[in-house]
Amino acid sequence: MNDTMVTVVGNVATGVEFRESAAGGVARFRFAVPARRWDRRGGGWVDGPTSFYTVWARRALGANLAASVAVGEPLVVRGRLRVREEEKDGRRWTSAEIDAVAAGHDLTRGTAAFRRLTWKAPVLTEGHGGTTQGQPEARAATVIAGSGTLGEALGTPRDTAPTAAP
Amino acid sequence: MNDTMVTVVGNVATGVEFRESAAGGVARFRFAVPARRWDRRGGGWVDGPTSFYTVWARRALGANLAASVAVGEPLVVRGRLRVREEEKDGRRWTSAEIDAVAAGHDLTRGTAAFRRLTWKAPVLTEGHGGTTQGQPEARAATVIAGSGTLGEALGTPRDTAPTAAP
Amino acid sequence: MNDTMVTVVGNVATGVEFRESAAGGVARFRFAVPARRWDRRGGGWVDGPTSFYTVWARRALGANLAASVAVGEPLVVRGRLRVREEEKDGRRWTSAEIDAVAAGHDLTRGTAAFRRLTWKAPVLTEGHGGTTQGQPEARAATVIAGSGTLGEALGTPRDTAPTAAP
Amino acid sequence: MNDTMVTVVGNVATGVEFRESAAGGVARFRFAVPARRWDRRGGGWVDGPTSFYTVWARRALGANLAASVAVGEPLVVRGRLRVREEEKDGRRWTSAEIDAVAAGHDLTRGTAAFRRLTWKAPVLTEGHGGTTQGQPEARAATVIAGSGTLGEALGTPRDTAPTAAP
Structure with a gap:
């Protein structure tokens, strides 16, 4: 009910790691979303810093992502966003994670055979x-x-x- | 600034029509989004009525959708939503349209070669x-x-x- | 899980009607979302046609909307989108409806006491x-x-x- | 065009700081989004860890948020999401930030006079x-x-x- 749903459009930054377990398969990869915005004054696109997310995908979606996606390929990813903070070796880490519910190659950048x-x-x-x-x-x-x-x-x-x- | 961005997950309901023009190519198809929700009482998924959208895609995205997508295939589509009302033959029509900015096959349902x-x-x-x-x-x-x-x-x-x- | 979540920013177009029933209260109003986009060539904001939605809100959200919101006030509304088609008097009607999960006055336009x-x-x-x-x-x-x-x-x-x- | 738009529903976690400058006013606060999801097996709501965001709001929205919002109040916030990584004192920090385009008190939790x-x-x-x-x-x-x-x-x-x- 209170899920923060988000759709990110960007590129796969690391290989998709897929792991089977008793609870079902899980895939995981890092995803890079470049910030590009129209500059009203300059009249052109300007780059901002890239945002990185850790994407998790379970069951069929995880298995199919592992079978279909290579590093550098463009994706559309939809899922639940959460910002995790954790302590590790005395240091605190924040990560932005997306639990994917749907994902596919972004056809803005190429074609795909499904x-x-x-x-x-x-x-x-x-x-x-x-x-x-x-x-x-x-x-x-x-x-x-x-x-x-x-x-x-x-x-x-x-x-x-x-x-x-x- | 005030665009209503939306991401829909569903199936292509009509063939992708692609038309070239001086202003660039435009693709158009109907898209079906089934309503499925978890029923707390019954403890299962229940179907609601399907929502239909008209999707428009321009330039490269339009051309690649036309080259890649067949009727019945599952997609993730991200774009700007608008609800249009128009008069035609003395009757008023409403349609929900999405001007797509990104789209891809939903890998929840299968694999894809990009x-x-x-x-x-x-x-x-x-x-x-x-x-x-x-x-x-x-x-x-x-x-x-x-x-x-x-x-x-x-x-x-x-x-x-x-x-x-x- | 497959809900189409959407957030719309616009103005209340009709008074909020609130009805109590055994299943709990339900509020309903029409909502107008103007299309304003930055025109790259002209370098200014341009208006497009306004999109209209029927918003439903249940229980506490419905009661509080009825108690707080007047026609013309600006709101941010988050909810599940569905496009309904129905037959009435031999004619077919389409409507875009939002089942709200959260909503509030848009503070871009004014102040609010909560x-x-x-x-x-x-x-x-x-x-x-x-x-x-x-x-x-x-x-x-x-x-x-x-x-x-x-x-x-x-x-x-x-x-x-x-x-x-x- | 490639902005990652997101809507978060949660509570204001720190007082709204507002600063005027030649370029216009800017407001900033921390925002807490609890994860609550329906547990299919248990048949109840379960809490997950809270996600925290830094929200920025400019010009009129910033000024009005500063004038209207107190710590602990519930908001709906819509804006552009970015995940920033920066180096400070030899340590790397990640933060999830939202550049707000619209925001309002969540009327799921109370009433508001606008x-x-x-x-x-x-x-x-x-x-x-x-x-x-x-x-x-x-x-x-x-x-x-x-x-x-x-x-x-x-x-x-x-x-x-x-x-x-x-």
């Missing part, structure tokens, strides 16, 4: 094969006609907790 | 060859080391008026 | 007196309720007070 | 009296200044007043 995936959560109990479990799996992109039933037709649950296959 | 492009504006005077003028042109993705000079290194002007090659 | 209130929900079972139940009730302004490390957090060196020039 | 002001910039050349120059000045509330079609726009059928239940 491939829709379904995503299954890892089965944590021992199984037989399961080699593809927890992996993205290709699915034909669903092409939708255009109106009324769109929401319904596309209706793959967003942000539902991924459930293990039976 | 290709950085530079973009030159069409030369409107007659010339000799000019076969690539007004066309996107591939450039090697710039991989950046990671810190200090990032803003500078990436410094391709955003939102600068594309200038014709001499 | 009075903190606590708010009790109506007791729906029968009682004896209860005449003030469901009413706002004045309370002394709480100085940052429940924020233990606050004082500490404020003392960082970067927060030196701006000093007056000699 | 007084519209006009604001004149200081005359920097020498003058005679000029005692009110650079000072806010009360003006009768303007009912939607300069919005010709306003009345018309309000009369659309979808805007029927919510009626009381019989």
Whole structure:
């Protein structure tokens, strides 16, 4: 309710680190947002200092970012902002972090080929094969006609907790 | 200063129409944003009615959207919101429009391969060859080391008026 | 999770209507957001068409808006945006609505005296007196309720007070 | 164009410091944004760590904030976000700053009495009296200044007043 939602447009500054765990995968990278503003007097764009954020992405978004994004690529990232202060080695650190809920390559800077995936959560109990479990799996992109039933037709649950296959 | 910036996450509902003109290219498509919210009582996601927006994208963003996006694909779109009311055939219409400043495939739903492009504006005077003028042109993705000079290194002007090659 | 959050800055266009019901109070008003943008060529602000929204506010926010806001006053409104289309008398209407989560007078345009209130929900079972139940009730302004490390957090060196020039 | 706009809802954590200068007045204060989120499992609100921002406000907004806001009061603040890193005494500090474009008391928490002001910039050349120059000045509330079609726009059928239940 009181989340501070923010959308940042910038460039990936460090490689996407992806880590699997029992609670699901998490990706993390640093993100650089240059400040560029129109100068009314000079009549041109002026640069300000770049803002850096640490971006976290969980589950499918984390896995897909790790599979799709390289250092230097431009992204649009939407998520919850928080400013963390912590003590480390007797020094206090502040960091601005974004818990991403959606993200994609910024098409202002180039083109992209998209491939829709379904995503299954890892089965944590021992199984037989399961080699593809927890992996993205290709699915034909669903092409939708255009109106009324769109929401319904596309209706793959967003942000539902991924459930293990039976 | 008083722009209403908004970020919408949803699906492309109609094909991207792209039109070139003397003032530069413009892309346009309809965008569907399903309402999904967590129901505190029921403890599950509930659907509300889908919101539809008309998205406009100019210059490089318009051209790249037209080249990259198909109906049904999920996008993150950031831009200026306006609600237009107009009279047509004696009836009044309201539409919610977004003038996009950045957009990309939502990697919550799949993976994407990105290709950085530079973009030159069409030369409107007659010339000799000019076969690539007004066309996107591939450039090697710039991989950046990671810190200090990032803003500078990436410094391709955003939102600068594309200038014709001499 | 997939809410489209938006913040609009503009003026109250109709009186705030407030209605009590078993489910709690609801306020509703129309809100006008003028489009003003810096014109790079002309070097001045230019007006575009005004966007209109229907704003809904529930419970304490609704009651306080009804008690505080008059037509023409400037507000900042934050909330969930949705674009509704409905059929009425054989015609289709679109409206842009905002379900407000926070709102206040825009201090860019004037000053405001604030009075903190606590708010009790109506007791729906029968009682004896209860005449003030469901009413706002004045309370002394709480100085940052429940924020233990606050004082500490404020003392960082970067927060030196701006000093007056000699 | 590439500004990162953000809206934060929280409480004023330090007194508003206001400083006049030749370039116009500037106000500055620290702002505390508590993280409160709905816990799906527990079915209640849970607190996370508070995020702190340094808010800057210029000209009329700065002067009015200084005149209207006390420590502990709840605000909605909209502005440009930047994350600054700087070196001081051999240590590196990060701070999250917001350059406010609009702000007001959050009416979720109380009521407010608003007084519209006009604001004149200081005359920097020498003058005679000029005692009110650079000072806010009360003006009768303007009912939607300069919005010709306003009345018309309000009369659309979808805007029927919510009626009381019989």
